[in-house]
Amino acid sequence: MFKDNALLAQLKHNIQESLPKEEGRVKATDKSFGFLETDDGKSYFIAPPNMKKVMHGDVITATIASEKGKEQAQPVALIKSALASFIGRVNLNKSKLSVTPPAPYKGSAINAVLADELYIDHGDYVIGELTGHPLNEAPNNALKIKISEVVSASADPFLPWYVTLARHNMRNECVPVDAPADKESWPLLHEELRRNDLNNSLFFTIDGETTQDMDDAICISALDDGGWQLQVAVADPSAYIAAGDDTDVAAKARGYTHYLPARTTTMLPESLSHDICSLRPNTTRPALVCTMTINERGQLQDAASFELAWITSKAKLSYQQVTHFVTNQPTELPDVAGLEASLNTLNAFAFARSMWRGKNSQLFDNQADYRLKLDYDNKITAIEASYNDVANSMVEEAMLCANISGAALLAQHSNQGVFNTHPGFDPDKTIKLAQLLQDHGYIYHSEHLKTRTGFCQLQRELTSRNDNYFAARLRKFQLYANIASEAQSHHGLGVAQYATWTSPIRKYGDLMNHRLIKAIACEGLPAPVPTPEDALQLKTQRDNQRMIERDIKNWLYIDFLHHAAKNKQKFKAQIFNVNRGGVLARLLKNGATVFIPFTNIHEDRKALKADSDAGTVSVNDEVVVKITDEVTVAVTDVNKNKLSITGSLLDSEL
Structure with missing residues (x-):
């Protein structure tokens, strides 16, 4: 009888209007209920009947009412749909x-x-x-x-690629699908510029066996005092691409060459990146050359020089060839006079340089790189886990020196460029960090931890103690690496500034720095100055690229591990994160990420306690698993819609 009562309807309306309102985002759970989470950190329960009115991610306005002593959110208006x-x-x-x-x-x-x-x-x-x-x-x-x-x-066998790229394009990012438009010819620009003739110098490249876009070559010689002269020649795409032309605009929009499984899309037209600019063997190419001196202790000396030059690479070498040669394994090298001596010299330099960095800055863990092998239907047939070998380290040390030298030059002149930065520990957390360190036997003052010296000193001590768990735990105190348009410290590398310029074929930031260094070397040659907006765009493109690669690999992993989930196959894995719902582990054999919910760790959820800050999971106050632990897991489920792989923690060993 009260169904159409206007007074009752008005009364309900007045009650609703008198209730407090909150704006927030809906968070669904695996159950039928959910929560409204506000910007100021508050969380309100949404009962199952009301969850039928909203979706995960919706931004809504809700009234807040108390029911059975518990505040609940009742959705009343949609502000922004999660599924627009x-x-x-x-x-x-x-x-x-x-x-x-x-x-x-x-x-x-x-x-x-x-x-x-x-x-x-x-x-x-x-x-x-x-x-x-x-x-x-x-x-x-x-x-x-x-x-x-x-x-x-x-x-469609390329379904994962199309769907992933489309998803990221929907966020208004430029994600390349095909190579950029090519031209019939690429005339040399600024032919009047003087280039030194270094064609007789013994430059060589070391890259992957199938690499075509070779953008750096090395020439090295031992000095009488025990040090080395190192020359790094970098391909010069700006000799063919004018700043602001169509090709340059397209390259800037892409930001990077995208290396995806079974699909590589270049930043530059392929005729440039794979041929005209690539430092192919026995072919004269224009280059920007950095000449450096490193003393016998491996310390990079100041006052590196930069010059435009013509160079001819005398050999194209693969990492495997070089590693086999320096480790005295059977291999065949090109018949080039002095090449073997140069490789031995480069190896000696790289060893001295890594020793110096190990004592004065820090070295990094040798993480596995998982390479997926696909068949014609783009299904994984095999996965190879590889680690940086001797040859990788030789090239890495040479490029680090060149990039440090390039960054110093940019900082000395206009202090403008594209700089890779790492601010180290969050200054707001160093007091808490210093206390935590003291509790574990490390004595560091909070102010010292803010400095580059203090950051590297702590990393070296952690390495010397082989304290991998504590080192991983301390990453939560660090700020993220960034890209800036002015010189800033890079705590991770232990240098005052760092700017990469040695890959201008593959990275637009490197091309921008390349132009700036070239302008300094040529005095008066104009070059665009990077802006904070440019730096932000490059960081966004880099992050986007990594997410695309991750999502495509996850999709391929799900197909690959489908039978493993059916058979509850066991794998060795390493725990790398603890969150509110469970732990994340990486399968050591193939690199797949597996989520292990707490219910798959211990059946009594009340006895289990997770500490995401410490990276531990305890049962009855006893730690049963923590980050960096190697464990045995069984793959139990794969979900293509969620792009997730679920596993269960096992006690037994494989």
């Missing part, structure tokens, strides 16, 4: 068309209609646009989707 536009998977059930949005969406498939005459099939991936939401006013107060575009057919 998304890429989802088509479901065709007889004549019913629906689309399943990607994780973290937790609901069922949403009814859909076609915007145009598109041909779609079950399992295809499409772009969907939300046209209806439960918090909208009628008649659009039910979940509805309009399909506007097909991203990939379900049977």
Whole structure:
């Protein structure tokens, strides 16, 4: 009898209006309930009936009411939908068309209609646009989707690539799919510039066996006092690309050459990156050459010189060839006079240089690089775990010296460029860090920890004690590496500034620095000055590139480990993170990331306690697993929609 009572309706409205309101983002759980999380850190429970009105990620306004002594959020208005536009998977059930949005969406498939005459099939991936939401006013107060575009057919072997690239393009980032437009010819610019003739010097390249875009070559000789003269010649794409022309604009929009499994998209047109600018053997190329002196202790001396030159690489070597040679394993080298002596000299330099860095800055762990081998259907057939070998270290030490020298030159002149920075520990956390260190037998003053010297000193001490767990734990006190347009410290490398310029074919930031160094060497040659906006764009592109590579690999791993999940196959793994829901581990055999929920660690959730700051999981106050631990896990589930692999922690050894 009260159904249509206007007074009752007004009363309910008045009560709702009198309740406090909060704006926040919806967070769904694996259960039927959820939470409203506000910007000021508050969290309000959303009961199951109200969760049917919202989706994970929605930004809403909700009234806050107390029920049974517990504050609850009741959604009242939609501010921004989490699914305004998304890429989802088509479901065709007889004549019913629906689309399943990607994780973290937790609901069922949403009814859909076609915007145009598109041909779609079950399992295809499409772009969907939300046209209806439960918090909208009628008649659009039910979940509805309009399909506007097909991203990939379900049977396309490049489906993971198309879907991943499309997802990132939807965030308004420029993600290359194909090589940039080429030209019929590339005339040499600024022919009037003087270039020294270094064609007779013994330059050589060391790269991967199949590498075509070779952008740096090395020439080294021993000095009478026991030190070395090192020359690094870097390809000069700016000899063919004018700043601001179409090719340069396209390169800047890309930022980097993207190396994805089974698909490489170059930053520059392939005729430049793979041929005209590439330092191919026995071919004269324009280059920018840095000449440095390193003393017998491995210390890089000041006053490196830079010059434009013509160089001819005398040999194209692979990392494997060089490693086999310096470790006295059978191998064949090109028949080039003096090459073997130069490789031995480079090896001696690299050893001295790494020893100096180990005593004065810091060295880094040799992490595994997992290389996926794919068949014609882009399915993984094998995964190779490789580590930096002797040859990698030889090249790395040479390029570090060149980049440190280039950064010093830029800092001395205009102090402008594209600088890689690492600020070390968060200054706001150093007091807490100093106390934690003291509790574990490390004595460091909080102010000293803020300095580059203090940061490196602590890293060296951690290495000397082989304290891998504590070193990993302290990463939570560090700030993230960044890219800046002015010189700033790089605590990780232990240098006042660091700017890469040795890969101008592959990285736009290197091309910008290359032009600046070239302008200094030529006095008066104009070069664009990087801005803070340029630095931010390069960092965004770099982060985006890493996420794309991660997502595509995860997709391929899920197919690869499908049978392992069916058979609950066991793997050795290393724990690298502890969060609120469980731990993350990396399978040592193939590099896949596995999530282990707490319920798969111990059956009694109440007895289990996770400490994300310490990186530990305890059962009845006894630590059972921590970051850096090597454990045995069984793969139990793979989920393509979530791009996740789930595992269970085992007690038994393999």
